[in-house]
Amino acid sequence: MLGEFQETLLQSVKAFQSTELVMNKYENVLQHLDSGIMLFDTEGTMTFINVRMAKLLELPRQSLIGCNLAQLLKHPGISHYKRKKIIGLYRETIVYRKRNFEFMDEYGRYWLATITYSDEMDGDYLVSVKDVSEFKQIEETAYQNDKLAMLGKISAAIAHEIRNPLTAIRGFIQLLKPHLVQLGRDEYAQIILSEIDRANDIIYEFLNSSKPSTPQKSVISVASLLKEVVLLTESEALMKGCEISIKEVAPQMSIAVDVKQIKQVLLNMIKNAMEAIEEVGSEHSGQIEVKAELEEKYVNISIRDNGKGMDKAMLAKLFSPFFTTKEKGTGLGLSVSYRIIKNHRGTIFADSIKGAGTIFVISLPLAT
Numbered sequence: 001m002l003g004e005f006q007e008t009l010l011q012s013v014k015a016f017q018s019t020e021l022v023m024n025k026y027e028n029v030l031q032h033l034d035s036g037i038m039l040f041d042t043e044g045t046m047t048f049i050n051v052r053m054a055k056l057l058e059l060p061r062q063s064l065i066g067c068n069l070a071q072l073l074k075h076p077g078i079s080h081y082k083r084k085k086i087i088g089l090y091r092e093t094i095v096y097r098k099r100n101f102e103f104m105d106e107y108g109r110y111w112l113a114t115i116t117y118s119d120e121m122d123g124d125y126l127v128s129v130k131d132v133s134e135f136k137q138i139e140e141t142a143y144q145n146d147k148l149a150m151l152g153k154i155s156a157a158i159a160h161e162i163r164n165p166l167t168a169i170r171g172f173i174q175l176l177k178p179h180l181v182q183l184g185r186d187e188y189a190q191i192i193l194s195e196i197d198r199a200n201d202i203i204y205e206f207l208n209s210s211k212p213s214t215p216q217k218s219v220i221s222v223a224s225l226l227k228e229v230v231l232l233t234e235s236e237a238l239m240k241g242c243e244i245s246i247k248e249v250a251p252q253m254s255i256a257v258d259v260k261q262i263k264q265v266l267l268n269m270i271k272n273a274m275e276a277i278e279e280v281g282s283e284h285s286g287q288i289e290v291k292a293e294l295e296e297k298y299v300n301i302s303i304r305d306n307g308k309g310m311d312k313a314m315l316a317k318l319f320s321p322f323f324t325t326k327e328k329g330t331g332l333g334l335s336v337s338y339r340i341i342k343n344h345r346g347t348i349f350a351d352s353i354k355g356a357g358t359i360f361v362i363s364l365p366l367a368t
């Protein structure tokens with residue numbers, strides 16, 4: 001009898017231990033999931049939080065178990081930014097009963113929070129948070145590409161419409177030319193013709209770069225490309241009170257690019273830099289630094305200025321067509337540049353500090 005009892009007891013202890021083991025295993029899995037997880041019971045008390053979620057909240061895990069929402073919001077370690085996001089999450093999912101809440105953290109990463117509560121959860125509330133920055137980036141790129149494709153179409157139509165009257169004007173000026181020669185004003189005809197040709201060239205170039213065309217590539221040394229571009233902008237820079245300098249370019253670096261298009265990109269960026277410096281004020285001594293560095297099979301060309309700089313929100317819109325903060329801006333310079341660099345299988349990266357300056361880094365594959 002006693003033996004039987006002992007046997008049963010032993011069996012239940014074993015069963016308990018093995019459930020405990022399974023529980024530990026599950027808890028371990030939950031702890032190390034790459035999503036953040038919190039569980040609140042019917043009373044609204046937190047009964048579980050995993051490592052990832054505590055990391056996201058930047059609070060010690062042990063100090064959170066047993067808290068309710070109000071206590072979590074009043075936690076001495078919680079940042080103002082996070083408090084706002086938690087209130088947002090509560091409002092959207094509990095008050096407005098939306099399934100998901102998407103937000104950006106203070107480090108620029110995107111998160112998708114989901115709350116599950118219903119019969120299936122036995123009255124508990126499960127909050128899970130997933131890092132969706134990569135999806136977001138793909139989505140943004142798709143959106144950007146869509147806008148650029150539209151821009152390509154619009155610009156092609158406009159350019160076409162402008163070219164026709166230009167051709168007509170060119171024809172009539174040629175007809176008038178003999179009369180101007182008679183009046184001793186043949187240089188007027190010359191100027192008009194060359195200006196019309198220049199306008200045509202600009203349209204042609206713009207069309208070329210806004211369409212997803214394959215670039216006309218030739219091999220050029222990075223050093224001579226940068227020298228040429230700086231030479232073209234130096235006098236304008238001087239007039240605007242800024243100094244352009246080229247730093248650290250290894251002479252043997254060469255790239256296979258459409259030289260006209262890449263020049264257009266660099267000129268756009270230097271022009272933007274000069275304008276950003278000009279906006280700080282005439283007292284400001286502007287510096288634009290152009291640099292080219294090797295990184296594996298790429299060359300990173302950077303243009304750094306100490307102009308007015310930009311905040312994060314502006315940085316995010318930078319490459320969108322028609323985004324401009326200038327009265328006479330078109331907002332096309334950077335979106336066209338983006339397209340050109342993409343066509344060259346390169347990348348553009350921008351970083352900026354408001355009030356301090358901006359850096360653009362163009363990465364292009366080296367010629368093989």
Ligand SMILES: Nc1ncnc2c1ncn2[C@@H]1O[C@H](COP(=O)(O)OP(=O)(O)O)[C@@H](O)[C@H]1O
Pocket residue numbers: 268272273276305307308309310318323324325326328329330331332333334335357358
């Ligand atoms: N170097 C820079 N420093 C500060 N802001 C810049 C810089 N480059 C670009 N920007 C910002 O990005 C916007 C878009 O630039 P861009 O596409 O060249 O168009 P635009 O120069 O016609 O405004 C500018 O209006 C400006 O606000």
Ligand SMILES: [Mg+2]
Pocket residue numbers: 268271272333334
């Ligand atoms: Mg510009």
